[in-house]
Amino acid sequence: MPSLGADMESAKLTEWMVKPGDTVKRGDIVAAVETSKGIIDIEIFEAGQIGELLVQPGTDVAVGAPLALYVPAGGERAQPAAVAAVEQSAAARAVEPRAAKVVGPAAGRARASPAARRRAQELGIDLASVAATGPDGAITLDDVERAATAKAPKADMRSVIGRAMSRSKREIPHYYLATTIDMSTSMAWLEHWNREHAVTERLLPGALLLKAVARALEKSPELNGFWLDGRFEASREINVGVAIRLRTGGLIAPGLAAANERTLPELMRQLQGLVQRARAGRLKQSEITNATITVSSLGEGGVETVYPIIYPPQVAIVGFGGIVNRPWVAAGRIAAAPVVTATLAGDHRVTDGHRGSQFLTDLERRLQQPEQL
């Protein structure tokens, strides 16, 4: 199929004017093809004898594809009309416009993006001390935030935590509730799930607990928000903070954003990512500050009940002990069952025991229907 136009990519063969065996001379019309512009005659550029017709009328053929074989006068073997593909020169690469002589940064002025500059000012960080990873050696927003997180050495972190916890105990009137939850259904469901899914989709019990907390908070908005300026502000999002112990001995509680909207696998992945990044010191600023409630799970340590302290300005914190086998009464009989003790510490300025126990009851109910999490 010849190229007949700059924007022609293919055409439909409509009619053969020759048949195998016909003798043709240069310039003879051999076929008609239908293009976007109408029907155009195709000529042959070499004298010869038509061999096999390779395409049936009615077929769309791309430019360059063979239509028929012919034997050129001179008697060589049948060959398709030579359509040597044009060699494309090296893939057109965008040629950069000649840059103006770029003037280097003025002496004494760090090269930082406006966003970075503003954040540095907010955090009181000297730009000269920030390592730059941006284009042309500029400091980016992330660079500044990273510097901010890295600033606090481990010892400082403990004292910072200490100060926060003291303040919490001093200012927040805590009340405590606890309940023990039968996890047999959940654990069975979990076992089944993990059998049916790939290793990459494995769920740990912690994910179930976090999701249950997040969903229960939908019904208990007074536990999900902040005490600011003397009053409670409920949060529209449910970002469940996960208390993570750092290897260096510090503690951090970054938030799983919109935990109630994630599927269990998503939540699992999110959680794993959070833990990994927290331990590598590479949390995003938003993750550090976005938790609307915190969950503290000390299951691995072996304790059954946790009495946690609320992280201001949050107004509640949920604790989970380990999932342990204990004697349990079900259907009037005693049997061993996996149970977990869930505790709630609440800020009495916002909620009271009644409200809190409603939340725990809801939490327990959800853990009996894991398939709905």
Added chain:
Amino acid sequence: MSTRIAGTTREHALELLRDMLRIRRFEEKCAELYSATKIRGFLHLYIGQEAIAAGVMRALEPRDAVVATYREHGHALARGIPMTRLMAEMYGKAQGCCRGRGGSMHIFDAAARFYGGNAIVGGAMPLAVGLALAEKLRSRDAVTACFFGEGAVAEGEFHESLNLAALWKLPVLFLCENNLYAMGTALARSESETHIARKAQSYNLPAATIDGMDVLAVEAAAAGAVKAIRGDGGPRFLEFATYRFRPHSMFDAELYRDKAEVEEWKKRGPIVTFVAKLKDGGLLRDADLASIEAEVEREIAAAVEFAENGTWEPLDDLSRDVYTRETA
């Protein structure tokens, strides 16, 4: 049987025939190469109109200037631009007359005083007027030949240019190649007055209509016009009745004209009629024709080889020749 034809010698006649055949075979080769994607973009073939380029160029001197349209391969060849450089330009190679920057529609050659190759219909007519103005201001007597199609007659620039050339008495030879179709629109559908020479006359420009299929008539008319221009320094206008045997460009289904009409014109084609005339007049033998054809074929093959072996301009040179001097 006479062995002469009025107005020419055998030698000269063969030269004219060779000129036309060079153009014809070159254009046919271009069609083939275009179909094989060696030539890209737009391709406008001059097949059927060869007599005009061949005849007019014989009437011009090297010091004269030529302005043409995008259907200008024939004019370029007849004017003496080497076929090798022309073919390389069609391919887009650095060895082309314009380093591959212009392509089929923009053939330029300083040595031949060939100022394009212009793709805007009517757009080059003011250029021709200006070249002629320069001649007049420099008190020289070169003629500027300005080729255009009858489609240009509709553009404002046609009227502005004719008026200016006549008003200022500039040595322009306006050459209208009326092939009856501006792309897909017949002349009668776009002009209230289809007698083009009359439009020129309305600007007080001496004008005549010539049979564009008769190379001897073309040559004679052009020679006469050039002589007149050199004589009084003012412009002249020739309208040639002609026909293109091929579509406007390669990608054209010719929905606008009858195949029968095309076949009729082919019978009156410039080469076939000239060959018949020369044979009748005893000036042309079959061997002569075969010899010319063979020579032309060799030249074309060499040009294709030259183009095939050509190189591509390096990408680093992309921005050259935009300005003559670069600023810091």
Added chain:
Amino acid sequence: MGAARRFVARRLHAGNGVIAATQLQTGRTLTYREAIREALREALASDPRVFLMGEDVGRYGGCYAVSKGLLAEFGEARVRDTPLSESAFVGAGIGAALGGMRPIVEVMTVNFSLLCLDQIVNNAATIRHMSGGQFSVPIVIRMATGAGRQLAAQHSHSLENWYAHVPGLRVVAPATLADARGMLGAALADPDPVVIVEHVMLYNMQGELDAEPAAVDIDHAAIRRPGRDVTLVTYGGSLPKTLAAAETLANQEIDAEVVDLRTLRPLDESTILESVQRTRRVVIVDEGWRSGSLSAEIAARIMEHGFYDLDAPVKRVCSAEVPIPYAQHLEAAALPQPERIVAAAKALFGHG
């Protein structure tokens, strides 16, 4: 405006970014129009290849009286009145340039240049490149541009940015007497097409010029007023307004640096960027409409190459997005004015 004009006139410029502290022992007073006329006269007298052609440049003396007297002095062959055929006579200018002449083609205003846009964009700008460097087109095209005389929408355009868009053209805007006097010569010496835009409100501008004016280049911007706090970038007819705004700002403790672009294509990026690097704030004053304007191009380049130097976003003062109206108060409100320039500069410092 009077103060601004006097202000401009007191500055002498060598046109290469430096304010010359040249003295005026042998200076004379003349107008911008007269400076151009002088330049035309000098060009016609010194080079037989130069000729002037355009509508009413001869008998009428020029629509803006720039070429008054030149016909009598140089004759009809070299000062040519053309018919109202922009396309033909600009194209003829291009052809004549190809044929070895140095034509100065006057298109009465940029408003009428739309009729010869094809010749300028498709011929003048392209022939060098399309021919692979075989030809150059040494044509100078002068156009009056801009608004301010209540001439309404079809006679008030500032379209020099359209020409500045096209590779192959050079575009310059003389805003001072020295440039009005000197740019023509530099443009004629340039082997490529040069479009000179002369703002209509500058023709009457008076000032002082050396008896032997220094030659100027057409490659660089000039700092008309050095400053530390903010860069005001402008060209052509907006220069006097910008300088007036700078005076007002000075009285309010803001030291503005005024950059006169002089060349719109190619833009003198170095001068602009160096200034922005020093002041870290910039206002671009452009009489065109801001959409797709020259100010947009300059803002983009500052963003690309001076991003980290900025302490505030780039601000622009352009004409309101409306066809220029006839009524005086509406026209004045549509065009950039010193008050808007001052306000824009102050906004960069957080004062609204």
